[in-house]
Amino acid sequence: MPTAVSQPRTLYDKIWDDHVVHQQEDGTALLYIDRHLVHEVTSPQAFEGLRTAGRAVRRPDCTLATVDHNVPTFSRKNFKSVTDFIKEPDSRAQCEALEDNVKEFGLTYFGMTDRRQGIVHIIGPEQGFTLPGITCVCGDSHTSTHGAFGSLAFGIGTSQVEHVLATQTLLQKKGMNMLINIEGTLVPGVNSKDVILHVIGVIGTAGGTGSVIEYAGSVVRAWTMEERMSVCNMSIEAGARAGMVAPDEITFAYLKGRPLAPKGEEWDQAVEYWKTLRTDEGAKFDIEVHIKAEDISPSVTWGTSPQDVVSITGKVPDPALESDPIKRGAMEHALEYMGLEANTPMESITVDKVFIGSCTNGRIGDLRSAANIVLSFPPGSRIPDHVQAMIVPGSGLVKQQAEAEGLDAVFKRAGFEWREAGCSMCLGMNPDQLKPKERCASTSNRNFEGRQGAGGRTHLMSPAMAAAAAMTGHLTDVRKHLLGEGEAGDAAAQKAQIKVTSAFDYLTDEVLPPPKPQGYAGAADETDLPANAAAGSSAIKFTVLRGIAAPLSIPNVDTDMIIPKQFLKTLKRTGLGNALFWTLRRVPGTEEATDFILNKPPYDKAKIMVCTGENFGCGSSREHAAWSLLDFGIAAVIAPSFGEIFKTNSMQNGLLPVVLPQSECQKLYEDATNGLDLEVDLDKLEVRRFNGEPSIPFEVEPFRRHCLLNGLDDIGLTMQKDDFIVDFEQKRSDLWPWLDGFGYKKGGGRIDAKEVKKKATKMDW
Ligand SMILES: CC(C)[C@H](C(=O)O)[C@@H](O)C(=O)O
Ligand code: SF4
Structure with missing residues (x-):
């Protein structure tokens, strides 16, 4: 709710203040959560907790579920059911359990036959489920992605997932305000992924600990929403609780017309409110970092932590030059794991696999930028035989859009594999995995040991850099492969008869077939949990x-x-x-x-x-x-x-x-x-x-x-505050009516928040 605070406030302060349901003397606040995304990995135990305690999901209208981590990314042409399609028993059981839970608790769910299925952090923004000024959570650390819209979005664990499902709130202590200001002009070939890798290289993986980062400056203002999302996504790799960008005309233009964005008069009302969501002149940040855009070159990781960043023109660093013994030990270990020698030029490192996808870089803009690099090679060029490269769109709709633009043909002609949506090789909970010692150029966000497969070696980079690595078979400076002046962007698209369509072409109701039945086959036996584990x-x-x-x-x-x-x-x-x-x-x-x-x-x-x-x-x-x-x-x-x-x-x-x-x-x-x-x-x-x-x-x-x-x-304690939550919900409906599931019902009807609370019914989109 708007408060009487007159001091200048940051964007984070404002969103925080607007969501406090109740505050304890020690500063612990009960925060209202506007949007909750759910996936199959971190939710089964939470639903089981609800079931055991006989609790319903408080706001099904504010909850959206999908499967992403476990789903295989090969063709779904012969898909009949999750039970039939997912061969690995544990992956199958998790996806089945989610299907079971969304039915039982009446949640909206994008299953494997729904084109809207995809990585949670891709589908939320795509649908307009993510909006400025909201609080957004998910049992997933990269929930920070959604902060690109000027929302307070953060990852939570399974116990907190249960807490949000039951109460639509979370107990939170406020964090610090941190500003990362990026001014200047980026060198051609450097994009937002290079920027965030560079930032993490500068501040380290603990640099943002305890803070919410606001990204600002001329570079950030010029970015598309997709570029902003890639940066906010990796705030967690910088140790921060969340990352955010103040909403502006670029944000509004991205959201207008999305299925779940407010419509009509409420759109105007929402934009009025959203325009107030910016850091006031004179507001104080606890930490400020200023970055010069010109200092950033195409960046790539050499080690097993996202802070192990070096320019592509650089060399593998030498542990002997590190004075801190703990850091030196970690560097030596990382080099051994990565199979690299100190002082090796980064550009001489050959790759076995290339992965373009993930919640960091699996959006349409990412695929366009990778395709443009492929097109910069002479016609008929293909990836070398020893390289396996895969393109994994972040959602079914991204895939559909890319196909409408002819990007799939560009990739396939050059020898890339064109896959279905999912987390894929970002963490290899599905069949897409590296073999021991295989080296991968990856557009994902984590290069931890074994992340992409036991013994696998990951180098993080931008989609353009990854595409260039695929085409050459080694890490390479993308600037050598940029299209010439006048050939970039649209000209390149024409060159390959790529039809760049409007981002909205694929979002209108008309092109969306009604979701097919999910071929649900019932719950797996393994859903039985021991009683002591289930009560939270x-x-x-x-x-x-x-x-x-x-x-x-x-x-x-x-x-x-x-x-x-x-x-x-x-x-x-x-x-x-x-x-x-x-x-x-x-x-x-x-x-x-x-x-x-x-x-x-x-x-x-x-x-x-x-x-x-x-x-x-x-x-x-x-x-x-x-x-x-x-x-x-x-x-x-x-x-x-x-x-x-x-x-x-x-x-x-x-x-x-x-x-x-x-x-x-x-x-x-x-x-x-x-x-x-x-x-x-x-x-x-x-x-x-x-x-x-x-x-x-x-x-x-x-x-x-x-x-x-x-x-x-915690849940028991929060339930005692139900009166405060009910009051908050009433004020929320009055002030921000579009947050009560506007657009969820066919015909634009609003869902009555009180009704929703009483009865868990599936929301009709
Ligand atoms: C499975 C989930 C808990 C996890 C996360 O929180 O990030 C995953 O998405 C990852 O990227 O490691
Ligand atoms: S794409 Fe990777 S980082 Fe993102 S949610 Fe999936 S596993 Fe996690």
Whole structure:
């Protein structure tokens, strides 16, 4: 709601203020959530929680579900049903479970025969489900993508998914305001992916920790919505909670006419409001970063963290020049994993595979820019025989649009594979995976070890750079392959008889066939969850924990490392202890135990983990990381800093993240290495040592500490605030009527929010 605050505010401040349902004295706020996207990986346990507690989905009109991570991307010509089509049993079970859940809870769902199916972060904006000024969440870290519209959009874990489904709210502490201002003119051949890689290279993967980033400056203002989305998407790789861009005429033009965007008078009313969503003159940011556009060249990663960025004209960095021993160790390890020698020119690195797609770069503009590079090669040019390259449109509608423009023909003629929509090789939860040691030029967002397949080696880059790598067989400076003056853009399109159609051609109701029946085949047996896992995991206590601590000195321990993708296909919260740090604990192929610390006594019985490296738990929102630590027996992790979503997920499950300065972590690391117990006391807020040294104090947010000490369940607490939520919903309907599911019903009728709450019925789009 508009408040009486008169001080200048940032865009983040404004959206935050407009969504506070209730605020506690310690600053913890109950935030209303306008839009909730759901996919098959992070939702089964949440739906099961609702089922067990007998709860409905509060706002089906604000919830949209699709399948993306597990779906195979080969032709669906012979698709009959998910059960028949998805061969891998666990992937199939997750997709079936979602189909089961959307029916049971009455949610709108884009299944595999629906052209609107695709990666959650592509379909939300495409449909106009994502709008300026909203709060938007999804059980997925790249929800930050939607911030490109001037919304507060962030990833959450499964417990929070359940919380939003049940209450349409979340308990949140406000973050810091961070400005990334990019001024100047980008060099031809440099696009928004290069910019965000460059930014992460500058500020690091923990640079945005605790902050919401606003991207501003002349470069950002000139970008299309798609370019803005690619940048906001990777805010999570910079450690930030969210990224955003103030909405402007480019935003409004993108949204106008989208199926779920407001219409008629409400469109005008919405635009009036949206125009107020900009940072006021004189508003203060906690952190400011200023980047000169001219400093950015086509960028590419060399290592296994998104911050391992170098210009394509550069060389693989030399660990010997790094003075910090933890960083040097990480660099040496990364080079060994990547099979690279220090000082190798980046352009001499050959590739085996090329992947163009993902929620970062699977949109129509990305495919056009890749096609333009293919067209810059002499007619008849093809990718070298040793390279396999695939184009995976981010949604069925992107695919349809690209085909209408003839882009598929450009790619296929040059030897690329043309696939169906899905997450594909971005994380290989489906058949698209790298083999060990295969090297991939990828337009995705994460280059973590094993991310695209066990032992696979990923180099992140823009779609144009990836297309150039495909055509040449090695990493190459895209500037060598740009079309000449007057040949770029439309001229290139003509050259290949590409018909660049309006982005809206493929969104009107007329071209959308009614969704076919989903061929639903019933729920899998595996949906049965143990009763203790289903009620939501937050009603778990933490008081004092004493035990063996496992020492670790790896920076940026990402959640892919804590638990790799193949273990995310579970429908349960339990039984994941064996999967913990799988890649480090098992020899690839034989699966024999390695000498990793958790395999060695006494650490195989560790109850605590001490990590001296920063940013523990960064990356994906998978709550499975917390579940696997707990299942192994570890209920407290001590580190200098944590990935934000991991931290929240941990607290929700009774796993305590303890933040201590690196010097203190180092002392505890030595205790752990000497086999000494540690004792973590949440009540007294101290870590006790058993070598005669004084205990070390730490801090935890008072509200979270209170919940953990008393075993309080977030959903239960929020349900007690129902009156506040009802009041908020009434005000919301009055002020922003288009958020109540306008356009969801055929004929434009509005769905009555109160009715929706009482009865879970499928919304008619
Ligand atoms: C599966 C999901 C939890 C995960 C995420 O949160 O990012 C995935 O999308 C990823 O990219 O690793
Ligand atoms: S990052 Fe990759 S796996 Fe995650 S949502 Fe995006 S495309 Fe899917």
